[in-house]
Every structure is written in C-alpha cells, then in structure tokens.
Amino acid sequence: MLNKLIDFLKNNHPDSNIDDYLNAKYLQLTNPQLKQIADALSSGELQIKPASSCSTDRFIFHFGNTIILVQKDNTDSPAVYQAELSWETDFMAVHSTRNKGKGFYFIAFEFDDDYQVTLKETDKFLEDQVRNDDQNQELIDKAMPVLKGFMSAISE
Numbered sequence: 001m002l003n004k005l006i007d008f009l010k011n012n013h014p015d016s017n018i019d020d021y022l023n024a025k026y027l028q029l030t031n032p033q034l035k036q037i038a039d040a041l042s043s044g045e046l047q048i049k050p051a052s053s054c055s056t057d058r059f060i061f062h063f064g065n066t067i068i069l070v071q072k073d074n075t076d077s078p079a080v081y082q083a084e085l086s087w088e089t090d091f092m093a094v095h096s097t098r099n100k101g102k103g104f105y106f107i108a109f110e111f112d113d114d115y116q117v118t119l120k121e122t123d124k125f126l127e128d129q130v131r132n133d134d135q136n137q138e139l140i141d142k143a144m145p146v147l148k149g150f151m152s153a154i155s156e
Contacts, residue, residue: 001062001065001067001088002021002026002060002062002067004088005021005067005086005088005104006018006021006022008103008104009021009104009124012103012124012126013123013124016123016124017069017084020058020069020071021060021069023058024058024059024060024069024071025056025058025059025060026059026060026062027059027060027061027062027150028062028063029061029062029063029150034063034146037146037149037150037153038145038146038149040149040153041145041149041152046149046152046153047152048115048148048149048152049151049152049155050080050113050114051080051081051111051112051113051114051115051151052080052113053151053152053155053156054151054152054154054155055154055155055156056070056154057071057072058070058071058072061147061150063146065087065088065089066085066086066087066088066143067085067086067087067088068083068084068085068086068143068147069083069084069086070082070083070147070151071083073110077110078112079110079111079112079118080111080112080113081110081111082108082109082110082120083108083109083110083111083147084106084107084108084109084122084124085106085107085108085109085139085140085143086104086105086106087104087105087106087107087139088103088104089103089104089105090103103126104124105125105129106122106124106125107119107122107136107139107140108120108121108122108124109140111144115144115147115148117137117140117141117144119133119136119137119140
C-alpha cells in the first residue's frame with residue numbers, strides 16, 4: 001500500500017512531502033497485533049505514556065487501509081508531533097468523471113503530549129473532492145487510540 005501511496009503522491013501532488021514518506025521508518029501492524037495492543041491497554045498491562053516519551057522522530061504507522069506519517073514537531077508549537085493520515089478509498093483518482101479508481105484522502109493534524117489533536121489545513125485534495133471537518137475529526141478520533149497505544153508500546 002505504501003508504494004501505491006507514493007505513486008499517488010507523485011502523480012497527483014508532485015510538490016508534496018514524498019521524501020518524508022520515503023525516509024521514514026515503516027511499521028505495519030496486523031489485526032492480531034492491533035488486538036494485542038488493545039487488549040494490553042484494556043487490561044492495564046500497557047500504560048499510556050506521554051507522546052514525548054516516544055523516541056522515534058519519524059515513522060509511518062500502517063494498519064488496515066490507513067497510513068499515518070508521524071513526525072516530531074520542531075517548531076515552537078505546543079504540538080509534540082505533526083501527522084498526516086492517508087486513507088485509501090474509492091473516489092475520483094484522476095481529474096476526470098469517467099475515470100474512477102482507488103485514491104487517497106489526506107487529513108493533516110498535530111497532537112500534544114496528551115495526544116490532544118488539532119486538525120490542520122492540507123493542500124492534498126483533488127478537484128471536486130468534498131472535505132468535511134467533522135468527518136475528518138471522526139476518522140482521527142478512531143485512529144488515535146491505536147496510534148496512542150502503539151506509541152506507548154514503543155516508548156522508553
């Protein structure tokens with residue numbers, strides 16, 4: 001899926017952050033691994049740690065049809081990490097109503113030490129692609145527990 005995402009970015013957003021994806025550590029979790037993290041969180045075996053405890057500066061977290069590029073924030077912002085969720089979906093993949101196919105929907109966000117999320121603007125959308133901040137927030141809210149558990153699991 002990462003190769004499809006890179007091709008999609010090259011074809012549709014050639015001036016975007018492709019190198020950020022190519023230079024990041026890639027981590028794909030299977031459904032049993034995701035369940036293991038969820039079970040460890042619910043049993044108390046895995047404690048949530050602050051985002052700043054995660055020693056990884058840049059990684060790609062892949063589960064299901066979702067890829068999240070996560071990068072430490074180096075600005076004066078209260079955010080600890082900047083992130084970009086890429087969700088594979090069916091929609092107009094090219095600028096033509098006759099050519100439907102798989103594509104990616106992007107949501108940019110940042111989060112602080114307590115994993116509180118702030119949505120950010122993104123220029124990664126295609127012509128006629130409908131964007132809805134409430135739906136974007138819902139998607140991020142579904143992904144964050146998984147990301148939070150994973151980051152806590154790999155924290156020192």
